[in-house]
Amino acid sequence: MRHRLAAAVLLFTVAPPGVHAAGDRIWGALVLATIENSATPVPESLKELAPAIKKIFGYNSLYLLGEKKRDLFLGSERWLVPTKEFFFKVRCLSQELTSYLLRIELYREKNLLVTTEAKLAKDAPLYIRGPQWGRGLLIFVLEVR
Amino acid sequence: MKSFDETEWARTKSALREHLSSPRLHDGDLVNSRVVEEINQQPQRARPETVSLRWLAWSGACSLLVAAGLTALVLSEHVGWRSDTDFSSQVISARAELPNLSVSEFQAPDQRGVVLWVEGANYIPAEVSVK
Numbered sequence A: 001m002r003h004r005l006a007a008a009v010l011l012f013t014v015a016p017p018g019v020h021a022a023g024d025r026i027w028g029a030l031v032l033a034t035i036e037n038s039a040t041p042v043p044e045s046l047k048e049l050a051p052a053i054k055k056i057f058g059y060n061s062l063y064l065l066g067e068k069k070r071d072l073f074l075g076s077e078r079w080l081v082p083t084k085e086f087f088f089k090v091r092c093l094s095q096e097l098t099s100y101l102l103r104i105e106l107y108r109e110k111n112l113l114v115t116t117e118a119k120l121a122k123d124a125p126l127y128i129r130g131p132q133w134g135r136g137l138l139i140f141v142l143e144v145r
Numbered sequence B: 001m002k003s004f005d006e007t008e009w010a011r012t013k014s015a016l017r018e019h020l021s022s023p024r025l026h027d028g029d030l031v032n033s034r035v036v037e038e039i040n041q042q043p044q045r046a047r048p049e050t051v052s053l054r055w056l057a058w059s060g061a062c063s064l065l066v067a068a069g070l071t072a073l074v075l076s077e078h079v080g081w082r083s084d085t086d087f088s089s090q091v092i093s094a095r096a097e098l099p100n101l102s103v104s105e106f107q108a109p110d111q112r113g114v115v116l117w118v119e120g121a122n123y124i125p126a127e128v129s130v131k
Helices: A002-013 A050-057 B004-020 B028-041 B048-077
Strands: A025-034 A061-071 A077-080 A088-094 A097-109 A111-121 A128-133 A136-144 B090-096 B102-107 B115-121
Touching: A025 A050, A025 A077, A025 B004, A050 A061, A050 A128, A050 A136, A061 A077, A088 A136, A097 A136, A111 A136, A111 B102, A111 B115, B028 B102, B090 B102, B090 B115
Parallel strands: A128 B115
Antiparallel strands: A025 A061, A025 A136, A077 A088, A088 A097, A097 A111, A111 B090, A128 A136, B102 B115
């Protein structure tokens, strides 16, 4: 009986999936996508995203060139530097129950390439198609986790 | 040694015993039967315990209903019954900051994610490090 009561209380107190909670973080990564004769193993931190990336961009092999995580909260402004060459400036403009409104600036060294305002829901990434590098394509991924 | 009051009280009691006697009932059985009959004819009072229990049950049920209603109201305002778009990412605005770049956006197919498609970025030779 006590366990059932505890379960009921837990049900009402735990936030449903997709609803952000204190301690959310923004994860940024730089990924190299290539086409290989035989697909290479997917890096651990890209396992969940790999099917979507392959489907959107049409490559079969992914390499993680760098990744970074930062705390996310209303009014925060963070540099997210997955690599020295490419990095982001992320500012949290507003916060709703299921998403964050972010102003994201993508830099290559000192040059600002793209500015975007995007509403990012939890576990719903933003993919940015970057330049071609060697025989592959650079892809930037931002996700609230 | 008895006090004066106690002596007086004992004297009064014995005088009362002598001179005061309860009147005898001539038809004791009749009176008794009339009293019993009168008692039986009186409407039975409701039992307070039963009323209290029923009242408690109803008030409990009503409280549960009110609590459920309020919970549904609060949850609907703060949490739920949201559409899928509330759990999807979307690009509100995007602009290229270099003249050779252009950007467009679209929802990731079958996903909650969103894609920002940047065109026109210069090719980076493999010899150049991007790490």
